Amino acid sequence: MKTTLILWFYLLLPLSLLNFTYTINIVTSQCLGHQQSLLLHLKNGLIFNPAKSKKLIHWNHTDDCCQWKGVACSTKGNVIALDISHEFITGGNLTKFVKNFTRIKELYLDGVEISAKGEEWCHAVSSLKSLRVLSMSSSNLSGPLDPSLTKLQSLSVLQLDHNNLSSPVPDYLGNLSGLSTLQLRSCGLSGVFPKNIFQLPSLQVLDVSDNQGLHGSLTNFPNQASLTHLNLSHTNFSGPIPDSIGNLKRFSTLDLSNCQFNGTLPNSISNLAQLVYLDLSFNNLTGPLPSFNRSKALKTLYLNHNYLNGTLPSTHFEGLTNLVSINLEVNSLHGRFPSSLFSLPSLQLLFLANNRFDGQLDEFPNGSFSSIEMLDLSDNNFQGHIPMSIFQLKRLNLLQLSTNKFNGTIKLSMIRQRLQNLATLDLSHNNLSVVDDNDIPFPKLNNFWLASCKLGTFPSFLRNQSSLLYLDLSSNQIEGTIPNWIWRFEFLAALNLSQNSLTDMEGPFQNLSSAMFLLDLHDNQLQGPAHIFTKNMVYLDYSNNRFSSIPAKIGDSIPFSIYIFLSGNNFHEKIDESICNISTLRVLDLSHNGFIGNIPECLTTRKSSSLKLLSLAGNKLSGQISDTFSTSCDLRLLDLNGNLLEGTIPKSLANCQNLQVLNVGNNQLIDEFPCFLKNISTLRVMVLRSNKFYGHIGCSNVIGNWEKLQIVDVAANKFSGMLPKTLFQSWKALMSDKDDDMSRFDHLSFDIYDNNTSSVTLETITTIYSKKSKLKLAEVVSIEPLYVLGFTFGFGIFMMPLILWKKWRLWYSKKVDDALYKIVPQLDFVYERRGGKRYRSLRWKPY
Numbered sequence: 001m002k003t004t005l006i007l008w009f010y011l012l013l014p015l016s017l018l019n020f021t022y023t024i025n026i027v028t029s030q031c032l033g034h035q036q037s038l039l040l041h042l043k044n045g046l047i048f049n050p051a052k053s054k055k056l057i058h059w060n061h062t063d064d065c066c067q068w069k070g071v072a073c074s075t076k077g078n079v080i081a082l083d084i085s086h087e088f089i090t091g092g093n094l095t096k097f098v099k100n101f102t103r104i105k106e107l108y109l110d111g112v113e114i115s116a117k118g119e120e121w122c123h124a125v126s127s128l129k130s131l132r133v134l135s136m137s138s139s140n141l142s143g144p145l146d147p148s149l150t151k152l153q154s155l156s157v158l159q160l161d162h163n164n165l166s167s168p169v170p171d172y173l174g175n176l177s178g179l180s181t182l183q184l185r186s187c188g189l190s191g192v193f194p195k196n197i198f199q200l201p202s203l204q205v206l207d208v209s210d211n212q213g214l215h216g217s218l219t220n221f222p223n224q225a226s227l228t229h230l231n232l233s234h235t236n237f238s239g240p241i242p243d244s245i246g247n248l249k250r251f252s253t254l255d256l257s258n259c260q261f262n263g264t265l266p267n268s269i270s271n272l273a274q275l276v277y278l279d280l281s282f283n284n285l286t287g288p289l290p291s292f293n294r295s296k297a298l299k300t301l302y303l304n305h306n307y308l309n310g311t312l313p314s315t316h317f318e319g320l321t322n323l324v325s326i327n328l329e330v331n332s333l334h335g336r337f338p339s340s341l342f343s344l345p346s347l348q349l350l351f352l353a354n355n356r357f358d359g360q361l362d363e364f365p366n367g368s369f370s371s372i373e374m375l376d377l378s379d380n381n382f383q384g385h386i387p388m389s390i391f392q393l394k395r396l397n398l399l400q401l402s403t404n405k406f407n408g409t410i411k412l413s414m415i416r417q418r419l420q421n422l423a424t425l426d427l428s429h430n431n432l433s434v435v436d437d438n439d440i441p442f443p444k445l446n447n448f449w450l451a452s453c454k455l456g457t458f459p460s461f462l463r464n465q466s467s468l469l470y471l472d473l474s475s476n477q478i479e480g481t482i483p484n485w486i487w488r489f490e491f492l493a494a495l496n497l498s499q500n501s502l503t504d505m506e507g508p509f510q511n512l513s514s515a516m517f518l519l520d521l522h523d524n525q526l527q528g529p530a531h532i533f534t535k536n537m538v539y540l541d542y543s544n545n546r547f548s549s550i551p552a553k554i555g556d557s558i559p560f561s562i563y564i565f566l567s568g569n570n571f572h573e574k575i576d577e578s579i580c581n582i583s584t585l586r587v588l589d590l591s592h593n594g595f596i597g598n599i600p601e602c603l604t605t606r607k608s609s610s611l612k613l614l615s616l617a618g619n620k621l622s623g624q625i626s627d628t629f630s631t632s633c634d635l636r637l638l639d640l641n642g643n644l645l646e647g648t649i650p651k652s653l654a655n656c657q658n659l660q661v662l663n664v665g666n667n668q669l670i671d672e673f674p675c676f677l678k679n680i681s682t683l684r685v686m687v688l689r690s691n692k693f694y695g696h697i698g699c700s701n702v703i704g705n706w707e708k709l710q711i712v713d714v715a716a717n718k719f720s721g722m723l724p725k726t727l728f729q730s731w732k733a734l735m736s737d738k739d740d741d742m743s744r745f746d747h748l749s750f751d752i753y754d755n756n757t758s759s760v761t762l763e764t765i766t767t768i769y770s771k772k773s774k775l776k777l778a779e780v781v782s783i784e785p786l787y788v789l790g791f792t793f794g795f796g797i798f799m800m801p802l803i804l805w806k807k808w809r810l811w812y813s814k815k816v817d818d819a820l821y822k823i824v825p826q827l828d829f830v831y832e833r834r835g836g837k838r839y840r841s842l843r844w845k846p847y
C-alpha cells in the first residue's frame, strides 16, 4: 500500500525524479549521532499536524535515523536526502535548519509552508553545495529568485511549482549547466523567458506552464537536444513553432496549448518518433495537418481550437495503435472524413466538432470491437444516413451528431439496445426523424438533446428516466400538455421545450423537488398563470406564450436568477417591486405585454445596479420615468419604446455611463433634445421617435461626443429648424469614407458580465446549453448596422443614410429636404438561427 502510494506520487513527477526516489529507499546505513540530533532539532522546530503526519511523527531517538521515513544517508551515515513533503507543516523557520545539512543532495519540501522571501530562501539553500534536487512546490515562497542559486552547480532538478514568485525568470538559471528538470508551473512569472535555458544541454523537462504573464518564443532547438517534456501551456508564448522542433527526437510530451502560437505546423513534427502526448490546442495555428504515422507511441493528440485547414488523409493516422484521444474540434478541416479512424484499436475519444467535414460517413467494420467512448461530430456538413456502424460502438457514452445534414429515421429503441453505456445523446438540428417506439429507459442517460427531430410527443421512456441532467426537446412538434412528471426529475438542471405547440402545464405544482436552474419554454401556446417551480432558477424564458399572470412576489421566488424573459405574453398587472430584490439579475425583458402602472422606481436605483439589459417596451406603462438612476447604473440597453410614459428623459440617466441603446420612442415625453446624455460615449442607438420632443436638434457647449452613435431616430416629434451639419460631423461612427468600410461598425453586443474576458452576449442561451463550453464566442449575435434613420422636420418625415457612405453623403446634400422613406427601425428581441443554433438576439425589425 505504502509503495503504491509513493510510486503513484512520483509517477506524477517527471520520470527523471524516479531515479532519485530510488536512492532514498535503498541507501541504508547507520546514522551519525550529530545527524540524528540535527534532524530531531529540525522536527522540534517545526509546527505540523501530528494526526496527518506520516513521516515526522515517527522520528525518535530509539531508531537509526537513516531508517526514518523521508531520510536517506550516505554509506558513511550522513543525511544526503530529506523528504518532508506533504507533512502539513505550517510553521517553523525552515531556512534556518536546512543550512546545517551541508552534504545533502536531495531536498523535498513540497507543501511545507516556508513562507520566505526570495532572497532569504535562496541564500539558505545555496549553502547546500552538493544539492542535486531541490523540490519546494506549494511552499508559499516569494520571489524574485536570487543569483545565489547559481552556487548550486550540481543542481539537476529545480521544482518550484505553485509558488507566487511574481517575477521574471532570470537568465542566470541558464548558468546551471547540469539542469535536467526545471519546473516553475503556476509561479506568477512574467517578462520574457530567457532563450538560453532552451539551450541547456542536459535539459529534459521544462514546465513553465500556467504563467499567463510569461512571454517568449521558441528558438532553434539544437540537434542533439535532450528535451523530452515541454509544457508551456497557459502562457503568452507566441510566434511560430520552428522547424527545428523535429530535432527533438526524444520528445515524448509537448504541451503548448493555450498560448499565442501562430503560423503553420512544421512538417518536421512528423519526425518525432517518441511522441506520446501532443497538445497544441487553443492557438492560432493555420495550414494543413502534418502526418503522425511515424509517431507510433502517440496516445494523445489535441489540436483543437486552431485555424487548421485542409483535409484529413487517413494515412496520417495509419498504424497508430496506441492512439487514445484525437481532438480536432473547432478548426477548418474539410473534405470527407476517413472512416478508417474509427478502426484505430485503442481510440477512445474522437472529437471533430466545428469543422467543415462533408459528404457521407462510410460504414466501417468491426465497430463492436472498438474502444470508442466519446464521439462528437457535431457542427459539420455530414450528409446522408448515419452509418449503422456508429450504433455498433457499444462502449459509447457520448454521441453528438448535432447540426449536420444527416437524414433518415432513427428509432430510439435501436440506440438503446445497442448503446447500453450512453450518457449523452445529441441528434439535434439535422434532417432526422426520431421515432420514439418504446418506453424502456436508457440505463445511464444524463444528457438528451433532440432539438428539431420532428418529435410529435414527449418520448415516453423519459418518464422512467431517473438520471437526467439536461433535456432539450425544443423545435419539435410536440402538442398539448407538459406532463407533471417532467418537473419531478431529481437532478434535471436544464430543460428546453421551446418552440413546440404546448398549450398547458399539468399540475399540481406543489412539493416539486426540482434542481432546475434553466427553463426555456418560449414560443409555445402556454396559457393560464405562469408557474415558477424552483428557487434555483438562473435562466427563465417564458416569452411568446399566452401566460396571463405572474406569481406574486416573483422576485422572492427566484432570488438567484440572472436572466428573465417574459415578453410577448398577456401579463397585465403592475410590475412587482420584488423583482428588484433579485440582486443577481442582469437581463430583464418584460416587453410586449400589458403591464400597467408606473415603472417601479427601484428598477432604476442602486438596488438594481446589476441590471445590464432592461426592456419594458410595448406595455401600458404610464407616469414619469423616475429621476433616480444611480451612479452605479450599469445598463447597456434601456428600451421603453411604445408605452404611455410622460414627462422628460430623467437627467440622472446620464449616470448610466455604459449605455449603448436608449429607446424611448412612441411615448408621450415632452422634452428637448437630450444633450445631457452626451457624456455617454458608448451610446450607439438613440430612438426618440414619436414623442413630443421640441426645439433644435444639436447641442452647443456640451462636452463629449457620441463617437459610436450609429442610429438616431428623432422622427415624428416637434423639433424645429435645420439639421446642424456640425452635429453629424461629430458623430464619427456615422461616417465612413469607403463604401466597404464596414469593419468599424462592429456588431452591437452586450458584455453582461463585468469581466471582459467572457463577452457573454445574448447568445447565452446556447452557451449555457452547450454541452462543452465552446470557447469561441465569435459568433456574437447582434444588430447588423442599419443604414437609415428618420427625422421629422415639422413638414414630414425623411430619412438619411445612417452610415454616411460617400455616395450617400452626396445624396444627402442634394436631397436632404425631400427624401421620403418609411423604414423605421424598432429594437426588439427576436429569435434567429445561425449555424443551426437558435439565438435570442436584438435586432431591428420594421414596423
Ligand SMILES: *[C@@H]1O[C@H](CO)[C@@H](O)[C@H](O)[C@H]1NC(C)=O
Binding pocket: 058, 059, 060, 061, 062, 063
Ligand atoms: C519510535 O519510532 C518507532 C518507529 O516508528 C516506534 O516503533 C517507537 O514506538 C517510537 N518510540 C517512541 C518512544 O516514540
Ligand SMILES: *[C@@H]1O[C@H](CO)[C@@H](O)[C@H](O)[C@H]1NC(C)=O
Binding pocket: 093, 094, 095, 096
Ligand atoms: C529564519 O531564520 C533566519 C536565520 O536565523 C532569519 O534570518 C530569518 O529572518 C528567519 N525568518 C523568519 C520568517 O523568521
Ligand SMILES: *[C@@H]1O[C@H](CO)[C@@H](O)[C@H](O)[C@H]1NC(C)=O
Binding pocket: 037, 038, 041, 099, 100
Ligand atoms: C546549525 O549551524 C549553525 C552554524 O552554521 C550553528 O550555529 C547551529 O547551532 C547549528 N544548528 C544545530 C541544530 O546544530
Ligand SMILES: *[C@@H]1O[C@H](CO)[C@@H](O)[C@H](O)[C@H]1NC(C)=O
Binding pocket: 113, 115, 116, 117, 140, 142
Ligand atoms: C505566505 O507568505 C506570506 C508572506 O510571504 C504570508 O504573509 C502568508 O501568511 C503566507 N501564507 C500562508 C498560508 O502561510
Ligand SMILES: *[C@@H]1O[C@H](CO)[C@@H](O)[C@H](O)[C@H]1NC(C)=O
Binding pocket: 147, 150, 172, 175
Ligand atoms: C552567468 O554566466 C554568465 C556567462 O558565463 C556570466 O556573465 C554571469 O555573471 C553568470 N551569472 C551568475 C549570476 O552567475
Ligand SMILES: *[C@@H]1O[C@H](CO)[C@@H](O)[C@H](O)[C@H]1NC(C)=O
Binding pocket: 164, 166, 188
Ligand atoms: C502574488 O504576489 C503579488 C505580489 O506579491 C501579489 O500582488 C499577487 O496578488 C499575488 N498573487 C496571488 C495569486 O496570490
Ligand SMILES: *[C@@H]1O[C@H](CO)[C@@H](O)[C@H](O)[C@H]1NC(C)=O
Binding pocket: 185, 186, 209, 210, 231, 232, 233, 234, 253, 255, 277
Ligand atoms: C501542462 O501544464 C498544464 C497547466 O499547468 C496542465 O494542466 C497540463 O496537464 C500539463 N500538461 C502535461 C502534459 O502535463
Ligand SMILES: *[C@@H]1O[C@H](CO)[C@@H](O)[C@H](O)[C@H]1NC(C)=O
Binding pocket: 238, 239, 260, 261, 262, 283, 284
Ligand atoms: C490569434 O487570433 C485571435 C483571434 O483571431 C487574435 O485576436 C489574436 O491577435 C491572434 N494572435 C496572434 C498572436 O496572432
Ligand SMILES: *[C@@H]1O[C@H](CO)[C@@H](O)[C@H](O)[C@H]1NC(C)=O
Binding pocket: 239, 262, 263, 264
Ligand atoms: C503571428 O503573430 C504575429 C503577432 O501577432 C504576427 O506579427 C505574425 O505575422 C503572425 N504570423 C503568422 C504567420 O500569421
Ligand SMILES: *[C@@H]1O[C@H](CO)[C@@H](O)[C@H](O)[C@H]1NC(C)=O
Binding pocket: 286, 287, 288, 309, 310
Ligand atoms: C488554408 O489557410 C491558408 C492560410 O490561412 C490559406 O492560404 C489556404 O488557402 C487555406 N487552404 C485551404 C485548402 O483552404
Ligand SMILES: *[C@@H]1O[C@H](CO)[C@@H](O)[C@H](O)[C@H]1NC(C)=O
Binding pocket: 383, 384, 385, 407, 408
Ligand atoms: C439523404 O441525403 C442524401 C445525401 O444528401 C440524399 O441523397 C438522400 O436523398 C437524402 N434522403 C432523404 C430521405 O432525404
Ligand SMILES: *[C@@H]1O[C@H](CO)[C@@H](O)[C@H](O)[C@H]1NC(C)=O
Binding pocket: 753, 754, 755, 757, 758
Ligand atoms: C466572469 O464572470 C462570470 C460571472 O461572474 C464568471 O462566471 C466567469 O467565470 C468570469 N470569468 C473569468 C475569466 O473570471
